[in-house]
Amino acid sequence: MTTSTPDLWHHYGRTRAETDRDVPDSFYWTWGQDSGPGTEVLGGLDGAHVADLGAGSARHAAHLATRHQPARVDAVDSSPAQSAMAADLFGHLAPCLRIVSGNVTAHLQSMPAAYDVLYSVFGAVDFVDPRELLPAAAMALRPGGRLVFSTLAHYLSGSPAQADVVAGRIGAKTPDGEATTMPRWVLEEHVWVKLLDQAGFTDIAAEVWPAAEGPRTAATLLVTAHRPTGC
Numbered sequence: 160m161t162t163s164t165p166d167l168w169h170h171y172g173r174t175r176a177e178t179d180r181d182v183p184d185s186f187y188w189t190w191g192q193d194s195g196p197g198t199e200v201l202g203g204l205d206g207a208h209v210a211d212l213g214a215g216s217a218r219h220a221a222h223l224a225t226r227h228q229p230a231r232v233d234a235v236d237s238s239p240a241q242s243a244m245a246a247d248l249f250g251h252l253a254p255c256l257r258i259v260s261g262n263v264t265a266h267l268q269s270m271p272a273a274y275d276v277l278y279s280v281f282g283a284v285d286f287v288d289p290r291e292l293l294p295a296a297a298m299a300l301r302p303g304g305r306l307v308f309s310t311l312a313h314y315l316s317g318s319p320a321q322a323d324v325v326a327g328r329i330g331a332k333t334p335d336g337e338a339t340t341m342p343r344w345v346l347e348e349h350v351w352v353k354l355l356d357q358a359g360f361t362d363i364a365a366e367v368w369p370a371a372e373g374p375r376t377a378a379t380l381l382v383t384a385h386r387p388t389g390c
């Protein structure tokens with residue numbers, strides 16, 4: 160007997176994909192996707208090997224692949240639905256954009272010292288145990304390489320972020336529309352900094368970008384860290 164895990168990202172971005180097939184003109188990190196810093200946070204991208212961790216439909220990755228001159232951007236996502244959507248929307252941008260369907264930790268572990276830049280926009284960094292993902296990310300970066308991620312500064316309910324390495328449970332939907340839950344890592348800034356330090360990162364910086372007005376908005380925690388040079 161085989162059992163399969165339902166794809167809890169089946170519905171995400173589906174409605175937008177029906178009408179909006181364009182590569183976005185801007186790259187945003189914040190929850191509202193309408194303000195804050197842009198790609199300058201990633202450092203130099205010319206000739207860089209880049210991966211988006213939990214890329215979803217790969218809109219951010221498509222922007223980097225077309226508006227900058229990286230060697231390649233890998234859009235990694237474990238959701239078959241998201242990878243299929245990404246391939247449908249932006250598959251034509253190969254080989255500069257590569258859609259990689261699979262678990263981000265396994266992918267990073269198979270790519271030692273392969274990347275100059277890794278990033279996540281409310282992506283896999285929010286949904287994978289950081290004690291597994293962050294060491295794998297450090298190993299997949301070249302010395303001096305950079306990890307940047309945006310994550311929730313607090314839960315969407317307004318509850319504060321965790322003061323310990325603990326995942327909360329958030330609502331999700333199966334492809335059939337059944338309500339369920341999944342883990343999400345919403346951690347205080349000092350917890351992220353400690354985890355990154357333990358994973359071998361250096362030059363760690365974090366900044367909070369405020370929530371926009373309105374319902375279901377959230378402040379964004381934007382974190383940057385580097386793999387030390389010379390190791």
Ligand SMILES: C[S@@+](CC[C@H](N)C(=O)[O-])C[C@H]1O[C@@H](n2cnc3c(N)ncnc32)[C@H](O)[C@@H]1O
Nearest residue numbers: 168213214215236237238262263280282283286
């Ligand atoms: C909230 S969505 C964000 C997608 C995209 N970064 C964006 O801004 O639209 C989170 C994404 O992380 C992906 N994800 C979650 N866990 C993952 C894992 N272990 N490996 C790869 N991707 C994962 C999900 O499939 C989903 O597409």
